[in-house]
Amino acid sequence: MKHTDLQTNKIGSRLKEVRLIKGKTIHDFYVPISGHTANFSAVELGNRNIGVKLIGAIVRYHSINKDWLLTGEGEMFTKISLNKPGVPFYNVNMAERAFEDFNELREPPEYYVNYKPFNDCDAYMPIYGDSMYPKYASGEIIAVKEVKNLEIIQWGEAYLVVADDRANNFTSVKLLYEHTSYSKIILRSSNPNFRGDTIIARDVIKKLYLVKGKVTRHHF
Numbered sequence: 001m002k003h004t005d006l007q008t009n010k011i012g013s014r015l016k017e018v019r020l021i022k023g024k025t026i027h028d029f030y031v032p033i034s035g036h037t038a039n040f041s042a043v044e045l046g047n048r049n050i051g052v053k054l055i056g057a058i059v060r061y062h063s064i065n066k067d068w069l070l071t072g073e074g075e076m077f078t079k080i081s082l083n084k085p086g087v088p089f090y091n092v093n094m095a096e097r098a099f100e101d102f103n104e105l106r107e108p109p110e111y112y113v114n115y116k117p118f119n120d121c122d123a124y125m126p127i128y129g130d131s132m133y134p135k136y137a138s139g140e141i142i143a144v145k146e147v148k149n150l151e152i153i154q155w156g157e158a159y160l161v162v163a164d165d166r167a168n169n170f171t172s173v174k175l176l177y178e179h180t181s182y183s184k185i186i187l188r189s190s191n192p193n194f195r196g197d198t199i200i201a202r203d204v205i206k207k208l209y210l211v212k213g214k215v216t217r218h219h220f
Helices: 009-021 026-034 040-044 052-062 066-071
Strands: 087-089 111-113 123-126 141-146 158-163 171-178 184-188 198-201 205-215
Touching (some): 009 052, 009 066, 052 066
Parallel strands (some): 087 123
Antiparallel strands (some): 087 111, 141 205, 158 205, 184 198
């Protein structure tokens, strides 16, 4: 029977070992999970215990083998299949967070969707709110693919736009239209009740994702 070191300094020392192997500071290692660094130095030194829920979040985020973390047995990291089928679904509201990359999300994907026409996408995510109705209704799921070249935009199509702090970290799905000034882009809602365009500079866009399609759920 494996011995669990849940309330000993071995958990903390193993977390420190993983952190150093990954070459991360305490801030970079823990903040994406907990939102703060308080007490983690003490945890690593064995002077403070760590809860089961937080352990679960840490092992998921950093792909740590939980058995190894708790007992010291086995491999340090879980074996992640490079051929995992499908595209990850993230049940998060992007508008409520400063967001740049799906890989940096604190929440792991809930599941993977294997639908061949959209398997080149980066993620599935739900639509929140009514600004894009009737094109996309609240609760529908969209598949998005990152646009690598911002010089090539399909005007009139829907995109997930992620802007930097110069645009208040604006993150939303909008229809994109060409502005008379090349340095700017027009963002427009699909819902006629949401009047008025949003105009942003091209250079404030951190990430841009094309909405390739959607999944409609009739029952939840």
